[in-house]
Amino acid sequence: MKTAILLAACLSAPLAASEAVLEGAWARATAPGAQAGAVFGTLRGGDGDDRLVRAACAVADVVELHTHLRGEDGVMRMRPVEAMAVPAGGTVLLKPGAEHIMLIGLKRALAAGERLPLQLTFARAGQVEVVALVGEATASAAPAPAGAASGAAAGGCCGHR
Amino acid sequence: MRRLPLIVTVLVLAAAGVLLALVARREPAPVAAPVHFALTGHHGRPVTEADLAGRPVLLYFGYTFCPDVCPTELGYVARVLRALGPEAAQVQPVMVTIDPARDTAAKLADYVPLYHERLLGLTGTPEQVAALADQFGVHYQRANVATAKPGYYLMDHTATTFLLDRQGRLALKIDSHTVPVETAAAEIRSRL
Numbered sequence: 279m280k281t282a283i284l285l286a287a288c289l290s291a292p293l294a295a296s297e298a299v300l301e302g303a304w305a306r307a308t309a310p311g312a313q314a315g316a317v318f319g320t321l322r323g324g325d326g327d328d329r330l331v332r333a334a335c336a337v338a339d340v341v342e343l344h345t346h347l348r349g350e351d352g353v354m355r356m357r358p359v360e361a362m363a364v365p366a367g368g369t370v371l372l373k374p375g376a377e378h379i380m381l382i383g384l385k386r387a388l389a390a391g392e393r394l395p396l397q398l399t400f401a402r403a404g405q406v407e408v409v410a411l412v413g414e415a416t417a418s419a420a421p422a423p424a425g426a427a428s429g430a431a432a433g434g435c436c437g438h439r
Numbered sequence: 440m441r442r443l444p445l446i447v448t449v450l451v452l453a454a455a456g457v458l459l460a461l462v463a464r465r466e467p468a469p470v471a472a473p474v475h476f477a478l479t480g481h482h483g484r485p486v487t488e489a490d491l492a493g494r495p496v497l498l499y500f501g502y503t504f505c506p507d508v509c510p511t512e513l514g515y516v517a518r519v520l521r522a523l524g525p526e527a528a529q530v531q532p533v534m535v536t537i538d539p540a541r542d543t544a545a546k547l548a549d550y551v552p553l554y555h556e557r558l559l560g561l562t563g564t565p566e567q568v569a570a571l572a573d574q575f576g577v578h579y580q581r582a583n584v585a586t587a588k589p590g591y592y593l594m595d596h597t598a599t600t601f602l603l604d605r606q607g608r609l610a611l612k613i614d615s616h617t618v619p620v621e622t623a624a625a626e627i628r629s630r631l
Binding site: 306307308309310311312313314315316339340342344346348351352353354355356357358374375378380381382383415416417418 | 503504505506507508510511513514515517518546549550553554555578579582584586587588591593595596597598599614616
């Protein structure tokens with residue numbers, strides 16, 4: 279019942295929201311002792327141009343915003359970025375092999391099925407709580423949220439402080 | 440007017456250069472001869488090419504600290520193997536670490552089962568790893584950027600999966616960015 283209410287709140291939130299959010303946040307399960315993980319999803323802009331400037335997660339020592347540069351030679355170079363621009367009304371896809379939120383110094387392994395709370399800070403929208411759904415280690419896309427109707431956005435339940 | 444032929448020549452040369460570059464990238468070289476290596480498996484035992492002889496191998500160079508590209512590629516390999524169906528049993532998936540300083544056999548042992556139940560992790564001395572990577576033209580180096588956590592570093596590396604035939608020769612380069620899983624499985628099947 280609680281889940282249903284939460285879900286309803288989640289689903290109705292984007293209608294009222296005019297601030298940037300991260301929707302459908304997800305991550306992959308990590309190996310025992312793994313030091314790094316990554317969070318993906320869709321950054322959706324609000325009424326005005328915004329920037330994701332910081333992220334934090336209780337299970338990681340450090341959280342950075344990263345992108346990947348793919349060289350002509352097929353070499354992948356991952357690089358931290360200062361911020362991720364979220365244009366008004368636009369979307370920015372954080373996906374494997376591209377932009378992602380990197381968790382460094384994991385205090386424990388991420389397990390498939392768990393819900394991972396994150397705190398995102400936008401320049402304009404301020405601090406936003408996000409929950410990332412953790413999928414299988416080999417997942418290439420967001421896991422289907424447990425108990426939710428198919429087609430519903432995975433994770434990313436949102437509440438501006 | 441006299442300039443025109445020069446411009447045409449330059450354009451033709453440029454086009455030829457682009458074509459050559461495209462052709463060169465499609466070439467399955469540089470490995471023509473069977474690969475040879477002496478490394479350590481995630482189980483802690485020595486592994487050489489002799490241990491893989493007779494089996495086609497799907498080979499990827501990565502590292503366990505890699506949060507995105509390596510899980511993405513290993514997930515792709517797992518899906519390709521699934522798409523191969525029963526024939527997947529013939530294929531040995533292997534990940535060679537290009538970060539042997541951090542990726543010990545024990546570290547790999549924690550890591551590989553998460554991606555495929557038969558994935559073999561290989562590590563070794565920096566020289567042993569380089570000797571194998573060089574045979575595939577795989578580049579890697581410590582990224583020249585600081586992360587916010589002292590002592591942690593990233594690796595730049597070639598993210599290509601290689602298929603070796605039963606004789607340990609390079610049979611196919613797979614670019615997961617452009618080749619769908621089913622296509623990769625079909626390409627591999629035709630070379631088994």
